[in-house]
Amino acid sequence: MAATETDITIEDVNNEETRSSFIEEYVPIAKDGLWNNNAVFAQMLGLCPLLAVSNTVINALGLGIATMMVLIISNMSVSLIRNIVRPEIRLPVFVVIIASAVTAIELVIHAWFHELYLVLGIFIPLIVTNCAIIARAEAFASKNTLGKSFFDGFMMGLGFTLVLVALGSLREIIGMGTLFSNAHIMFGDGMQWLTIEVFPGYDGFLLAILPPGAFIGLAFLLAARNYINKKQENKKREQKPQDLNLEASAV
């Protein structure tokens, strides 16, 4: 035993420490973005594009990825300049950065995904007004390092995209009985096989595709999230007394 302990060099210990601190620092960011502090579920931000564009999975995925890109770019830029910009003028600077990122992304979509650009329309430039982006710039990126800000932007964007896709698939299945319809406008003509007819011969339930369907669908998703959170809390509460007992017996 003693021999193995001495075998561990100082370098190894250092690595171990940085690795554990790496996990400690980055895992909460991922958890925050995907669940605990999810842009839609917890902060209720960015609802306008969420409700307007989530009528099919492909639209939802397109807007979700575009938003994620903007979040990553704006988070990284804000993090880079966080020590240069004076606090009095930080908000205009953030807005300029976000607007430039959105313009760049819009041009990219216009150039390479023209059909998607036509479908999403006004909602691509409207990413500028998505409060989730400026909220992350202000609350996270302006206080954290480049790496962390990148990771936060990625995870927040992923969380937003996942909710969009969940709502989009819910509405598309109920509303039209299909999944991934119009897959070619995002993945090219070779990917049309992706379109799945969930219920063949289904006439469609118009309400799910119309705007009220977005509100009702989001309400059901939020209810499901609250239900899961409540269950977890109850579990924790049940486990705690047991843990205390164990500790007591150990002492």
Add this chain to the structure above:
Amino acid sequence: MFLAQSSPFLKPGLSVSKMMMVVTLLMIPGIVTSIIVFGYGVLVNIILAIIFALAFEAIILYLRKRPVAVYLKDNSALLTAVIIGVALPPLAPWWLTFVGLFFAIVVAKQLYGGLGYNTFNPAMVAYAILLVSFPAEMTTYWQTPATLDGQSLSLLETLNFQLFGQLPAGMTIDALTSATPLDIVRTSVINGSATIDEIHAEGQAFGQFGGIGTEWVNLAFLAGGLFIMRKGLISWHIPISLLATLGFLSLLFGSFELDSNPSPLFHFFSGATMLGAFFIATDPVTASTTPIGRIIYGAGIGALIYIIRTWGGYPDAIAFAVLLMNMCAPLLDYYTQPRVYGHKVDERDNEESS
């Protein structure tokens, strides 16, 4: 000379369960007339609706861990089901009723907290959702009224069509159904293809005094409605202000443009006016509760019915009008609270001055 009366002199009001039952029973004249005019489809709709309503109510009460039997006995689901059954097109397929009752009982009523907590009238939520989602089924499956010479179906044939979508050989759905009077008037006025006089002459829309066929149904609902008003189960404020506003508006606009505006009588006795005025708008949970509030509430529904019927996108408007005014009911209640006996006219002013 005097009748000897013993205490108690103040009789307790009817329980919720009994009140709902009496209101449901007083819909029977209207229902029977509906069956005579529109065929057995109405009966099938109502029975299906009641089965679905009680099933949904029982399931959701069980999930919410409430006593199932106690709440089922309050008959509110029954009344909702009967209203939906009458309001749906007579030849509606069974799944239309199923989806409607799901939204009425599960979403509009129980998810909001059950009877007494729902902001919106459950039956009208269901109707609006169906009308928006399935416009074809909701507007074309109206069987030709018996007063016009059309083909009709026996009870078994109706059941076969509504449950399995099969018509007897040689019959088509187009031959069985026709546009409702409100629909005919609306489309010809909007297209400018015919004046009211010309529609009269064609004899497809106007009956003795109201819409063809629907006039008798409305008359029967009016009779039932007057009876529940007499019994004191609903106050006069909502139905009277609703009908007065509808009549006033149709008279006002009718006197300017006779060619494109049907008479107040046509508005009263076509579509679901009487059903709406006496049985739907008076729902004690979702309507306004103060006297002045009720008058404004009823007048609002009447005005909206006229506006949507005349300039809106749908032939009839009871559901949308009621839902829109449901939203205003809490505000109306807040601003029209009657002065409590013993309090000064404006308590707030006095408090500020002192």
